[in-house]
Amino acid sequence: MHFSQLGLAPEILSAVAAQGYTTPTPIQGQAIPVVLSGRDLMACAQTGTGKTAGFTLPILQLLANKPRSGAPRLRALILTPTRELAAQVEESVRTYGANLPLKSMVMFGGVGINPQIAALRRGVDILVATPGRLLDHAQQKTIDLSSVEILVLDEADRMLDMGFIHDIRRVLALLPKKRQNLLFSATFSDEIRALAAGLLHEPHYVEAERRNSAAELVRQTVFPVDRERKRDLLVELIRTHQWPQVLVFTRTKWGANALAEKLQKAGIEADAIHGNKSQNARTRALSGFKDGRLHVLVATDIAARGIDIDELPHVVNFELPNVAEDYVHRIGRTGRAGSPGEAVSLVCVDEHKLLRDIERLLGRSIEKQVHPGYEPDPHIRPEPIQMRSNAPRSGGRAGSPKPRAAQPAARGKPPSRPAAGAPRSGMRHR
Structure with missing residues (x-):
């Protein structure tokens, strides 16, 4: 047609x-x-x-x-x-x-x-x-x-x-x-x-397509790691594999800020984007990430809904989402317009149930790799996942965030401009 x-x-x-x-x-x-x-x-x-x-x-x-x-x-x-x-x-x-x-x-x-x-x-x-x-x-x-x-x-x-x-x-x-x-x-x-x-x-x-299907061109990998060593492993992966452009997902706004600061201290150009940032700060960070001045963009799920980047090579789930469908949305940021992509998830013992929910949704298991030097300690026990709500209260007005334990993933709850040189068979990003 x-x-x-x-x-x-x-x-x-x-x-x-x-x-x-x-x-x-x-x-x-x-x-x-x-x-x-x-x-x-x-x-x-x-x-x-x-x-x-x-x-x-x-x-x-x-x-x-x-x-x-x-x-x-x-x-x-x-x-x-x-x-x-x-x-x-x-x-x-x-x-x-x-x-x-x-x-x-x-x-x-x-x-x-x-x-x-x-x-x-x-x-x-x-x-x-x-x-x-x-x-x-x-x-x-x-x-x-x-x-x-x-x-x-x-x-x-x-x-x-x-x-x-x-x-x-x-x-x-x-x-x-x-x-x-x-x-x-x-x-x-x-x-x-x-x-x-x-x-x-x-x-x-x-x-348009089968509901909750993951992008076929996206290679998905899980790296088991202790919760306290996730930040170090992320820095190691970025440096070892020389990833040029990485979109990293966290569950919370304060977690996004903390991770961006950690990456900056490690000498990696990074910034966070979330609802508490001013519009100018969000626009500036997104622009820097798109044109390559910013190496890593750390985002919450809500803030990332407007991010559309052609040929984005890497997405990292620093923390798995509480809702399995959001995993599909996250990794769908890469592997677009015929270009291959890679989605990496750093999973600690606290997140094993979330991973099982995601694999059940996908209908298959995700490849596991243990990075040398970051083998999980089998003696560490799982802890409740503490997070702050990223969503405004009813009516869209943001309330004061309060820590709460993550609830089990619920079923049934889950945005672009073509870059120069991008494949043109269909308007994938509009």
């Missing part, structure tokens, strides 16, 4: 071709015709499948087919769980709408609200926003949602995990009853299906 077969306007096809793409990914090939038909859509798509273009391209087409008269009015609203993802989605809108007379903007917290108010006054056709800041504008009556024709909930599963359900419901109450709704989620848990039941009208269902 070619993009020209999907019924997209020449202006959009030209913008797609300018990015070097000719063939849609499976999710794009399925979703674009449904959105163009005006139907509601429920789409299951893993990270890196090209889902963003699966809704941005047809939205641009639908709006361009009905030219506006006068100043722009808000006609399409795209909600995302994180600032980074919002910025990347809006970049996608601008990239593919470059030849169209449509205005877009991105809106999130952590930055001044006045420039956003000024942009809204000038008029916007397409808005990409996080729920909290959108509701701030609604409360101040600086935004008009009465003309929204298309609503997109992107990464709906993560928005529920982050406690945004009440914010989402408040937003829905402000929108016109008659509109097209598009819901994208990496998993279809009971919570997601309940949300969809109250949101979507006779939706068309599409699924």
Whole structure:
């Protein structure tokens, strides 16, 4: 299939071709015709499948087919769980709408609200926003949602995990009853299906690939190691194998900070990215990591949802996630667009149950390797995993983190720009 077969306007096809793409990914090939038909859509798509273009391209087409008269009015609203993802989605809108007379903007917290108010006054056709800041504008009556024709909930599963359900419901109450709704989620848990039941009208269902499948091009390895020696082993692996670019996952914000400081003291350029960082600090760290100035980026699961990097060679699970599905999302950051990748997990005795949950989800065991000099002490007993909540409380407002013991992994709970020279068979990162 070619993009020209999907019924997209020449202006959009030209913008797609300018990015070097000719063939849609499976999710794009399925979703674009449904959105163009005006139907509601429920789409299951893993990270890196090209889902963003699966809704941005047809939205641009639908709006361009009905030219506006006068100043722009808000006609399409795209909600995302994180600032980074919002910025990347809006970049996608601008990239593919470059030849169209449509205005877009991105809106999130952590930055001044006045420039956003000024942009809204000038008029916007397409808005990409996080729920909290959108509701701030609604409360101040600086935004008009009465003309929204298309609503997109992107990464709906993560928005529920982050406690945004009440914010989402408040937003829905402000929108016109008659509109097209598009819901994208990496998993279809009971919570997601309940949300969809109250949101979507006779939706068309599409699924890009087998749920919770791990990237086939990713080599997965587990290194058993004592909990107190993980940091030293990570430094050893980075130096020994001369890894050029490494995305490292921790469970907590303070753990990410501590690990980044450890790596810096070892002479490795590293920084942490998480919800407590200012937006400028997060943008600066991500930019440095993408262009190679930063060797290692340490991230929490929530902060990493907006990270999309072509040909990222290495992902390290410094700590295994409490929810097995998040492991799949983590390692899906590498092995993209036909490029091989490697996912390494440093597993201590405390995490054996989490590892079993992950292997059960994958349907196979992961290769184990003991690094010489880092053999686990068989006499060390497992301890409860202490962590601090990374998720804001209900409504998306961050509360004071309190240590708590990790709970057993729960079932059913689980965002890009192509780099120069990247393979161009399908828009994997949009």
